[in-house]
Amino acid sequence: MSKFQAARCIGALTAACAALPLAGVAFAASPTVKVTDPWCRAAPRGALAGGCYLTLTAAVDDRLVSVDTELADHAEIHTMSLDGGVMRMRRLADGIALPAGRTVQLKPGAEHLMIIRPKAQISAGTSVALTLRFAKAPPLRVVAPVKAVGPMQGRH
Numbered sequence: 441m442s443k444f445q446a447a448r449c450i451g452a453l454t455a456a457c458a459a460l461p462l463a464g465v466a467f468a469a470s471p472t473v474k475v476t477d478p479w480c481r482a483a484p485r486g487a488l489a490g491g492c493y494l495t496l497t498a499a500v501d502d503r504l505v506s507v508d509t510e511l512a513d514h515a516e517i518h519t520m521s522l523d524g525g526v527m528r529m530r531r532l533a534d535g536i537a538l539p540a541g542r543t544v545q546l547k548p549g550a551e552h553l554m555i556i557r558p559k560a561q562i563s564a565g566t567s568v569a570l571t572l573r574f575a576k577a578p579p580l581r582v583v584a585p586v587k588a589v590g591p592m593q594g595r596h
């Protein structure tokens with residue numbers, strides 16, 4: 441395929457283009473993940489952990505496998521569930537599955553990102569830089585504004 445043909449094919453997905461031998465490679469969805477509405481919950485000074493939330497949509501079946509932040513040496517992917525009447529958090533060692541095209545929302549009371557022993561206070565009006573790592577998609581850096589939203593519930 442000439443460069444000219446390839447450019448035309450990307451511009452307009454015509455039947456003729458789809459029939460080209462390279463079409464299978466050229467038009468396969470690439471592994472990307474879209475992130476919307478990132479935010480972190482403000483935490484009191486000296487808090488041992490802070491929660492961050494966001495919405496992920498993967499182009500192909502993928503998985504959120506880890507998260508890092510400059511704010512701490514360590515961050516984890518957690519889930520929260522009711523255990524004997526108490527909300528408890530648990531680390532998801534395998535991360536979170538991101539089925540192709542499905543919107544996966546990390547939110548208070550459910551899956552979330554947890555910054556362990558933040559080096560600075562996570563205070564409202566600041567922001568937290570997070571690097572999300574996926575099984576297939578390239579890593580994404582996200583800047584999450586910090587919002588003051590209710591007290592943190594649940595224990596580890």
Ligand SMILES: [Cu+2]
Pocket residue numbers: 491518519529530552553554
């Ligand atoms: Cu947690």
